[in-house]
Every structure is written in structure tokens, then in C-alpha cells.
Amino acid sequence: MIVRELELDLDAFEGPLDLLLTLVLKEELEPAEVDVAEIVIAFALGLAATERLDLDACGEFLVLVSALLELKARGLFADEAAELAELGADEAAEELARRLEEYRRIKEAAALLAERLEAERDRYFRLGPAPLQPRPDRRTSPQDPALLARALRSLAAEPPQVSLAHMELRFPPVTQFLERFRAVLRRRSRFDFEGELRGLSRAEQAVAFLALLDLRKAGEIELEQARAFAPILVARAVGAAAPGAKGKAWSARSA
Amino acid sequence: MERTLRLISSNPLDRLARTLEALLVVASQPLDVAELAAAAQEDPERVETALRLVSDRFREGRSGIVLEQVAGGYAFRATREAAEACGRLFERPVERGLSQAALETLASIAYLGPCSRPELARVRGVAADSVVAGLLERGLIAEAGRNGDSGVAGGAVRYRTTPLFERVFGLGSLSELPRLDDLGGDAAELRSRLQAIAERRPA
Numbered sequence: 001m002i003v004r005e006l007e008l009d010l011d012a013f014e015g016p017l018d019l020l021l022t023l024v025l026k027e028e029l030e031p032a033e034v035d036v037a038e039i040v041i042a043f044a045l046g047l048a049a050t051e052r053l054d055l056d057a058c059g060e061f062l063v064l065v066s067a068l069l070e071l072k073a074r075g076l077f078a079d080e081a082a083e084l085a086e087l088g089a090d091e092a093a094e095e096l097a098r099r100l101e102e103y104r105r106i107k108e109a110a111a112l113l114a115e116r117l118e119a120e121r122d123r124y125f126r127l128g129p130a131p132l133q134p135r136p137d138r139r140t141s142p143q144d145p146a147l148l149a150r151a152l153r154s155l156a157a158e159p160p161q162v163s164l165a166h167m168e169l170r171f172p173p174v175t176q177f178l179e180r181f182r183a184v185l186r187r188r189s190r191f192d193f194e195g196e197l198r199g200l201s202r203a204e205q206a207v208a209f210l211a212l213l214d215l216r217k218a219g220e221i222e223l224e225q226a227r228a229f230a231p232i233l234v235a236r237a238v239g240a241a242a243p244g245a246k247g248k249a250w251s252a253r254s255a
Numbered sequence: 256m257e258r259t260l261r262l263i264s265s266n267p268l269d270r271l272a273r274t275l276e277a278l279l280v281v282a283s284q285p286l287d288v289a290e291l292a293a294a295a296q297e298d299p300e301r302v303e304t305a306l307r308l309v310s311d312r313f314r315e316g317r318s319g320i321v322l323e324q325v326a327g328g329y330a331f332r333a334t335r336e337a338a339e340a341c342g343r344l345f346e347r348p349v350e351r352g353l354s355q356a357a358l359e360t361l362a363s364i365a366y367l368g369p370c371s372r373p374e375l376a377r378v379r380g381v382a383a384d385s386v387v388a389g390l391l392e393r394g395l396i397a398e399a400g401r402n403g404d405s406g407v408a409g410g411a412v413r414y415r416t417t418p419l420f421e422r423v424f425g426l427g428s429l430s431e432l433p434r435l436d437d438l439g440g441d442a443a444e445l446r447s448r449l450q451a452i453a454e455r456r457p458a
Contacts, residue, residue, distance in 0.1 A: 011356075011385065032382035076376055106378055108438040109362035110355065113424060117350055120425040122338030124345065125330060126283065127419075 001050050001057040003043070003064065010038050021064065024071060031072035039065060171203055177211035181234070185221065190235035271297055271305040272312070279309075284418060285328030326421035327428050349393050350423050360386045361395060364414055366435045369399040371411035387414060395420045 004018035012033035013020050020039075023029035043061050047054065184191050193212065197205050212234065215221045224233040274295045278286060288306070292299040306322070306329060313322040313331065320331045333341050353361075356379070363378050364370055375383035390396045391414075399415035421428065 030382060032376060033384075035381055076380065076382075103378060103380070105435050105438040106359055106362050106366065109366055109432070109435065110358035112433065112438075113358050113362055113365075114353075116424050117353065120423070121347075122335045122342075123332055123425060124338060124341035124347075125332035125422065127349065 001046060001054045003057050003060045006039075006043055006046055006061075008039060008042055010035055017064070021068065024068065030075065031068065032075045034068065034072060036065065036069055036072060039068070169203055172207055174207055174211050174214065177208045178214060181208075181211060181215060182220070185234075185236045190233055193232040193234050196234075268301070268305055268308065271295060271301060272308040275302065275305055275309055276313075279322070279329060279331050282330070285326045285330040285422065287328040291329070324427050325425065326418040328418075330422070349395065349419065354386075356381070356386045357390060360390060361416065361420065364396055365416045365420070365429055365432060369413040369415045371402055371413050373411055390414075395423065 004016065006017040008015065008017060008020060012035070013023070013029060017039070020029070020034070024031050024034070043065075047057070181196075184196065193208075197208055200208065212221070212223070212232075216223055219237055222235045222237050224235065225231070274297075275291055278291055278294050286294075288299050288302050291297075291306075292302045295302065297305075310322045312318065313320050315321055315334055315336065319334055319337055321334050322329060323332055325332075359379055360375055360383055363375055367374070367378070372383045372387055375387065387396070391398075394417055396414045397417050399413045402411045402413060416429065420426075426432065
């Protein structure tokens with residue numbers, strides 16, 4: 001009899017014993033799922049069928065099945081391994097006896113349940129959903145339908161048009177304002193910056209301010225402001241280069 | 256003297272009994288006295304008295320349906336006399352093919368109280384996952400919180416038996432099961448057998 005080829009038909013596995021062991025060792029099958037008693041029964045039946053006592057096969061089977069049992073025990077009682085290892089022989093025997101007793105009681109309780117099931121076999125009653133479900137308790141506070149209608153109406157209203165104007169924002173070139181301020185300073189020795197910007201968009205005002213800073217950097221103008229947020233006065237610089245001199249060309253984007 | 260046959264009594268207790276019959280017919284599971292009293296808007300004591308009337312009316316040999324006290328409440332079932340005919344019309348899917356493993360798992364949960372899969376594996380020495388899944392599907396057990404002091408997430412899910420379990424096994428409640436301590440035969444005999452095996456083992 002070849003132990004490794006022993007055919008098994010268990011809940012968790014169907015096939016030869018060596019495949020079962022391979023799967024367990026590769027951790028593709030949980031040892032805890034394997035009913036070892038069924039394997040022993042399969043072996044005993046196989047042995048009985050040969051009608052001779054094959055001691056080699058028995059020895060090999062014992063080695064394999066005890067290894068499997070050890071793996072299974074470790075899997076089932078991983079957290080208890082240390083605790084049990086500390087027990088003395090007598091204590092371990094006592095613990096084993098206690099567990100076996102417990103299991104024996106449960107087995108007997110299961111047998112009683114089976115008997116009871118057999119005795120109750122002729123009791124028929126309605127199962128599954130009834131034609132009427134129990135009325136659920138309504139625990140919500142009183143509701144006003146008008147409020148719900150108002151909430152729904154506000155959801156159904158057409159949303160306001162979203163402005164996309166900012167996506168079309170265009171910055172005029174800084175040079176446009178450089179030229180403009182130089183022209184003003186050719187006519188007047190000083191001017192009020194805000195007065196000059198009146199009627200311009202915010203983007204144009206920002207570019208105009210950059211132009212102002214550029215003129216100041218080039219030494220063409222002098223700036224005066226009494227305090228923060230007070231009007232800015234722009235004056236032609238003393239000894240400045242003749243208005244109209246070319247400044248460094250740059251744009252708001254490069255700033 | 257000739258007496259007029261009165262099919263419907265106007266006695267208030269009789270009227271309550273008829274109301275209870277109606278409630279039990281529409282219920283999908285056993286109803287206890289408190290539920291019946293609330294639905295009938297009656298005193299629980301009067302409900303119990305009326306239930307005795309119903310029980311007398313619906314009993315084996317007198318009616319095709321029987322009032323039984325089961326799973327902590329009252330419910331109608333078919334009379335045993337009609338079991339064969341019922342069997343030709345209906346299956347019993349809940350208890351059909353309950354394996355030995357399933358019965359042992361059910362017994363563990365019924366006797367040991369809510370327990371988790373690892374605890375069940377420890378009792379039977381085999382992983383309980385597939386058996387528990389089968390019992391859940393049949394409705395014989397249900398989840399009953401998790402292991403741990405406050406039932407916080409992370410602990411193993413625990414299972415308990417359901418009212419359907421009590422109904423299928425014809426139990427008024429779990430307390431009708433025999434005591435676990437009275438089962439399992441002679442513990443001393445088991446210990447002496449273990450002792451004998453240990454002594455035969457070479458040191």
C-alpha cells in the first residue's frame with residue numbers, strides 16, 4: 001500500500017494524501033480545515049482492503065499524520081502554545097481530560113438535538129416572510145409638507161450663470177503706460193496717479209502701477225505719498241533723462 | 256327545552272380570544288404575551304386567560320391547527336395528524352441535511368452561550384468557518400456582537416441561537432435543554448482511560 005497515494009474525500013479537500021500535504025506545507029490549505037480523523041479512517045479502510053498488515057505503510061502513515069496533527073494543533077491553539085508548554089505532565093493531562101470531557105458533553109448534546117429533530121419531524125409551521133410585516137415604530141418628529149416642497153423647489157430652480165469673465169482677462173503691454181506717463185510728464189511737471197487711472201479696469205490699473213515702478217527705477221520720476229493709501233503724486237525727476245527715452249521693455253506677464 | 260345555537264359568542268373574553276387568533280394567524284413568528292396585549296390593547300393577564308381558551312380550541316384531535324408555546328411566545332402550527340399531507344406539499348429546508356458537525360456546533364452555541372469561531376474551533380478541534388456560514392444561512396444562528404468588554408470592532412464575531420432554532424427543535428426556550436453537566440457520561444471513567452494510556456507510554 002502506498003501511503004502517499006491514499007485517496008481522500010474530505011469536506012476541505014479531495015485527492016491523494018501527498019497533494020494534501022503539499023498544499024498544507026505551501027500554506028494553500030489551512031490545517032485547521034482538515035478533519036484528521038477522516039484521514040485515519042480512510043487509511044484504516046485502505047489497509048483493511050489489502051487484507052495484510054503492511055507495517056512499512058503503517059509507520060509512514062503515522063509519521064505523516066502526526067506531523068499534520070502537530071501543524072493543525074499549532075494552527076488551532078497558536079496563542080495557547082506557550083501557556084500549555086509551561087504545564088507539567090499532570091497538569092497537561094488534566095487539561096486534556098477537561099477538554100475531552102467538554103467535547104464529549106457537546107457531542108452528547110448534539111445527539112440529543114438530533115433526537116429532538118427526529119421527534120419534531122411531523123411539526124409543520126409557517127416559515128419565511130409573512131404576508132404582513134410587523135408595523136415599524138415611527139420615531140420621526142411631525143413633518144411639514146410645505147417645508148419639504150420649498151426645499152425641493154429650491155433644488156429644482158435654475159442655478160445662476162457662473163461668470164467666466166476672468167478667463168478672458170487680457171493685460172495691456174506695460175510700454176503703453178510708459179509712453180502715456182512720459183507724454184503726460186512732457187506736458188506737466190507732476191500729476192495725480194489715481195486721477196490718471198480713472199475709468200480703467202483693475203487689470204489696466206495693475207499694469208499702470210508696474211509702469212510707474214519701472215519709471216521710478218529708471219530714475220525718470222519721483223513719487224510722493226503722504227501716508228499709506230493716500231493719493232500718489234508723480235513728478236518729473238530733477239535732471240531726469242529727456243522724456244521719451246527708451247526704457248527696458250517688459251510686460252506684466254514677465255513681472 | 257330547545258336551545259338556540261349561538262355560533263359567535265358575545266362574551267368579551269371570547270372576543271379577545273378571537274382577536275388573538277387573528278394576530279397569531281398574521282404573525283410570521285411566535286408572539287409573546289406582551290406583544291399580544293399591546294396589539295389587542297388588553298391587560299396581559301386577560302390575554303393569558305384568553306390564550307388558554309384559544310389553546311383549548313386549537314389542539315390535537317380537535318382542529319387542523321394547534322396553538323403551541325414555543326421560542327418564548329405563542330404560534331400556530333399544523334396538527335401532527337396532517338404532517339404527512341404537509342410533507343407532500345412542503346419541504347423542511349431549515350433542518351434538511353444538518354450534518355453531525357452542524358449539530359455539534361449548534362449544541363456548542365446553545366449551551367455555551369454566544370461564542371466566536373475560534374472558541375467553536377477550540378471545542379470541536381476543527382475550524383468552524385463553513386459550518387457557521389451554513390447555520391447562518393439557515394437562520395438557526397445569528398451574530399451577537401463581538402468579543403471584548405464593550406463590543407468594540409476588532410474582537411471576533413460571536414454567534415447565538417435564534418428563535419427559529421427554538422421553534423425548529425420545539426423548545427419553549429433554551430432553558431428546556433437538559434443541563435450540560437448532566438451530559439457526557441462518567442468523567443472519572445474518561446480520566447482513568449487517559450491515565451492508563453499515559454502509563455503505557457514509555458517515559
